[in-house]
Amino acid sequence: xxxxxxxxxxxxxxxxxxxxxxxxxxxxxxxxxxxxxxxxxxxxxxxxxxxxxxxxxxxxxxxxxxxxxxxxxxxxxxxxxxxxxxxxxxxxxxxxxxxxxxxxxxxxxxxxxxxxxxxxxxxxxxxxxxxxxxxxxxxxx
Numbered sequence: 001x002x003x004x005x006x007x008x009x010x011x012x013x014x015x016x017x018x019x020x021x022x023x024x025x026x027x028x029x030x031x032x033x034x035x036x037x038x039x040x041x042x043x044x045x046x047x048x049x050x051x052x053x054x055x056x057x058x059x060x061x062x063x064x065x066x067x068x069x070x071x072x073x074x075x076x077x078x079x080x081x082x083x084x085x086x087x088x089x090x091x092x093x094x095x096x097x098x099x100x101x102x103x104x105x106x107x108x109x110x111x112x113x114x115x116x117x118x119x120x121x122x123x124x125x126x127x128x129x130x131x132x133x134x135x136x137x138x139x140x141x
Contacts, residue, residue: 014075072111
């Protein structure tokens with residue numbers, strides 16, 4: 001397999017995975033916000049069932065927030081390994097090496113962007129869930 005094809009496969013594969021993870025994070029954030037806005041805590045018989053309903057899909061957003069930097073880093077490591085492999089084959093153009101290394105770092109940057117956004121979503125939703133649980137406890141007393 002040609003090294004350029006492999007480099008493109010790694011680059012676009014990692015970025016596509018991160019875009020998909022970002023889409024999932026935004027999708028679940030919007031879904032949860034709509035759910036929280038229309039939620040009536042009085043309809044729940046106990047706090048545990050309310051807690052289950054409030055935290056649904058938060059684990060997915062949290063998992064995306066914690067793992068997307070690693071996926072970006074994996075893409076960077078693989079791209080740098082391919083760059084070193086290219087250098088080892090005697091193709092030692094400094095400009096090409098520097099551009100390959102710079103492009104490899106974009107996977108890490110993309111992973112960090114997805115992680116930061118997902119972490120913000122997770123924190124916002126977690127706070128909404130706490131407020132709604134407090135409303136339930138206030139109604140209960």
